[in-house]
Amino acid sequence: MKKLLIATNNKGKVKELQELLKDTGIELITPADINLNLDVEEDGKTYTENATKKAIAFARASGFISLADDSGLEVNALEGAPGLHSARYHPKAGANDADRRAYMLENLKDKPRPWTAHFHATIAISVSEEEIYVVDGNCYGEIIPEERGNSGFGYDPIFFFPELKKTMAEMDMEEKNRLSHRAIGVMNALPILKQIFGL
Ligand code: ITT
Numbered sequence: 662m663k664k665l666l667i668a669t670n671n672k673g674k675v676k677e678l679q680e681l682l683k684d685t686g687i688e689l690i691t692p693a694d695i696n697l698n699l700d701v702e703e704d705g706k707t708y709t710e711n712a713t714k715k716a717i718a719f720a721r722a723s724g725f726i727s728l729a730d731d732s733g734l735e736v737n738a739l740e741g742a743p744g745l746h747s748a749r750y751h752p753k754a755g756a757n758d759a760d761r762r763a764y765m766l767e768n769l770k771d772k773p774r775p776w777t778a779h780f781h782a783t784i785a786i787s788v789s790e791e792e793i794y795v796v797d798g799n800c801y802g803e804i805i806p807e808e809r810g811n812s813g814f815g816y817d818p819i820f821f822f823p824e825l826k827k828t829m830a831e832m833d834m835e836e837k838n839r840l841s842h843r844a845i846g847v848m849n850a851l852p853i854l855k856q857i858f859g860l
Contacts, residue, residue, distance in 0.1 A: 663687070663688070663726065663857075663858055664687075664688045664689070664690050664725050664726070665682070665687045665688070665689055665690070665725065665726050665727070665728055665854070665858075666690050666691070666692070666695075666697075666719055666720070666723050666725040666726065666727040666728070667679065667682075667689060667690070667691050667692075667727075667728060668692070668715050668716055668718075668719030668720070668727040668728055668729040668787075669692075669715070669729060669730055670692065670699075670700065671748075671814070672814075673813060673814030673815065674730055674732075674814075674843070675691055676834070677834065677837070677838060677841070677843055677844075678728070678730070678843070678847070679691075680834055680835075680838055681838055681843070681844060681847040682847065682854075685851070685854060685855075685858075685860065686858070686860050687854060687858050687860070690725065692719070692723075695723060695725075697719070697722060697723055699718060699719060699722050701714055701715045701718045701719075703715075703731070703745075703748075705731075705745075706745075707745070707783075708731040708732070708733065708745060708781060708782075708783035708797070709731075709783050709785070709795050711731040711745070711783075712729045712730065712731035712783040712784060712785035712795065713729075713785045713787070713793055713795060715727075715729035715731065715785070716728065716729035716785040716786060716787035716793065717787045717790055717793065719787070720787040720788075720789070720790075721790070726786065726787065726788050726857065727786070727787050728784060728785070728786050728850070728854075729784070729785050729786075729787075730782055730783070730784050730843060730846070731745075731782070731783050731785070732747070732780065732781060732782040732783070732842060732843065733745050733746070733747035733748075733780070733781055734747050734778060734779075734780050734781075734815075734816045734820065735778060735779055735780075735781060736765070736769070736776060736777075736778040736804055737776070737777045737778065738769055738772040738773075738776050738777075739765075739768060739769065739772075743761075743765070744781075747761075747815070747816070748815075750764065750765065751764050752764075758814060758815050758816075761815075761816070762808065762816060762818065762819050765804065765816070765819070766804075766806055766819065769804060769806070770806070774803075774806075775803045775823075776803050776804040776805075777801075777802075777803050778801075778802060778803055778804050778820065779799050779800060779801045779802070779842070780799065780800050780802075780816075780820065780841065780842040781797065781798075781799050781842055782797060782798050782799075782841075782842040782843045782845075782846040783795060783796075783797045783846065784796050784797065784798075784843075784846040784847065784849070784850050786850060786853060786854065786857070788857055794850070794853045794857075796846055796849035796850045796853070797842075797846050797849070798841075798842045798843065798844065798845025798846030798847070798848070798849060799842050799845065800840055800841055800842045800845065802820050802821050802822045802823065802829075803820075803821050803823060804816075804819050804820065804821070805819055805821040805828065806819075807819075808828075808830070809821070809827070809828045809830060809831055810827070810828045810829070810830030810831035810832070811830060812829075812830045812831065812832060812833060812834065812837070813829050813830045813832070813834075813837060816829075817829035817830035817837075818830040822840070829841070
């Protein structure tokens with residue numbers, strides 16, 4: 662059976678992608694499964710460039726078909742920031758997810774609410790250096806000034822769905838995996854994966 666490498670070093674993404682792809686009949690492997698330690702410099706100007714670069718680099722290093730995700734949170738009151746730079750959105754090196762959430766709230770505190778925002782995910786699948794597929798997904802909500810919930814990762818505790826009255830961190834994985842940008846991206850990738858893996 663052909664294998665698919667989940668080409669990310671982000672443990673939160675690994676868990677979600679494993680769950681999203683678990684009933685496809687595709688055998689999933691992670692970088693940890695094959696002792697692959699690869700840090701790809703994300704110097705692209707678009708999500709597509711970064712996702713493609715990561716998928717190709719992991720495919721090249723492992724020999725496996727690879728699926729990468731480049732994602733970010735775009736906040737309208739911050740002119741779309743942090744966007745592509747969401748993983749590095751903090752002036753200090755060594756900052757963690759909680760520091761980045763606090764930094765975002767600090768930057769938003771004088772701006773009028775609601776702080777509307779959306780998550781974006783671009784998924785790239787590299788079969789070879791020439792055969793690359795790219796799809797994406799978005800999900801819409803708003804940033805709230807206090808953290809709620811303990812699930813998920815990254816900006817989930819401050820990303821709120823007004824119609825559901827909960828943050829992404831107040832959802833279990835099953836619910837997040839029905840609504841998230843990544844879930845929609847994977848849904849859009851499924852026909853491509855089916856074709857690649859002959860399912
Ligand atoms: P890889 O490049 O190894 O996949 P990364 O964390 O560096 O891991 P990105 O460059 O795509 O990945 O950065 C995306 C950042 O956007 C991520 O670190 C979070 O801060 C944020 N983010 C993306 N998806 C998210 C989600 O579902 N929930 C909360 N925050 C998310």
